[in-house]
Amino acid sequence: MERAKFAVFVxxxxxxxxxxxxxxxxxxQWPAAIAAVVSNKPECQGVAFAVxxxxxxxxxxxxxxxxxxxxxQAVLEFLTQQGIEYIALAGYMRxxxxxxxxxxxxxxxxxxxxxxxxFPGKQAVQDAFDAGVEDTGVTVHYVDAGMDTGPxxxxxxxxxxxxxxxxxxxxxxxxxxxxxxxDVIGRVVERDRAEHS
Ligand code: GRF
Numbered sequence: 797m798e799r800a801k802f803a804v805f806v807x808x809x810x811x812x813x814x815x816x817x818x819x820x821x822x823x824x825q826w827p828a829a830i831a832a833v834v835s836n837k838p839e840c841q842g843v844a845f846a847v848x849x850x851x852x853x854x855x856x857x858x859x860x861x862x863x864x865x866x867x868x869q870a871v872l873e874f875l876t877q878q879g880i881e882y883i884a885l886a887g888y889m890r891x892x893x894x895x896x897x898x899x900x901x902x903x904x905x906x907x908x909x910x911x912x913x914x915f916p917g918k919q920a921v922q923d924a925f926d927a928g929v930e931d932t933g934v935t936v937h938y939v940d941a942g943m944d945t946g947p948x949x950x951x952x953x954x955x956x957x958x959x960x961x962x963x964x965x966x967x968x969x970x971x972x973x974x975x976x977x978x979d980v981i982g983r984v985v986e987r988d989r990a991e992h993s
Contacts, residue, residue, distance in 0.1 A: 799826070799828055800828050800829070800988075801828075801829055801880050801881050801882070802816075802830055802831060802832075802884050803832040803878065803880045803882075803883050804830055804834075804884050804885075804886050805833075805834045805885045805888035806837075806840060806842030806886055806887055806888060807836055807840055807842070807888050807889040808840050808887045809887065810842025810843075810845050811970060812886035812887060812907060812973055813886050815974035815977065816828075816977060816981070817849060819978035826978065826982050827982055827989070828981050828982065830851065831852070831878055831880060832852045832853070832854070832874070832875065833846035833854075834883075834888075835854070835888075836856070836867075836888070836890055837857075840855075842887070854871055854875075856870065864893045865893060865894070865895050868892075868895035868896050869895055871896065872895055872896060872899050875899075882900070882904070882905070882981075882984075883896070883900055883904040883905070883939075884904075884906075884907075884981060885906040886907060886977070889918065891942075892939050897941060905981070906946070907934065907936050907973055907977050908920060908935045908937065908944050909932075909933075909934055909969045910924055910934075911935060911951055912937060912944055912945075912948060913944075913945075914929070914932070915932065916943055916945070920932075920944075921965060922962065925956060925958070925965060930956060931956065932953070932954055932956055933951055933952050933969075934954065934973050935950070935951045936950045937949055949980055949984065950976060952972050952976055954968050954969050954972055
């Protein structure tokens, strides 16, 4: 079985990227391959990890380009060269624009640390903690032009225990993310293949 080629987009630590690469290495039935990494932050830890793994990397600041469309056009050329079929955003801190959305219709996913539509945006864990909700969680969704707004593919709740502090909540959310993203990617690839066979 040929694995479906994914590009993972990162801007930070890249723990979800690591988890996906580990899934590929340890689960031989997993139908996806992490075949490239894209970043708008050339100095981030996610890029350093990708380089250490010998993965093809496109890491450029969008400020080097006149427009967002020019930046995305350069990303698109790289993705095309690498034969990429799907994009998985994993802590990528920019909105995806029309160049990439049009090139990968229904093939771009994001993972977000809340039960969307609750707590969109960059501070989702902090916002849920501060709001005093009993449950927050993790969402995987298709990406559209909005911030954390595309159709939801999967959600897993995570209980908030305020007495244990926010760091402990971050840890539990991350560990759910690391399992869920690989599971969802596997399911979607298999479903897409069944639909097209
Ligand atoms: C994750 O919590 C993800 O849900 C959010 O950004 C964070 C990225 O973490 N979109 P990492 O860089 O994968 O460690």
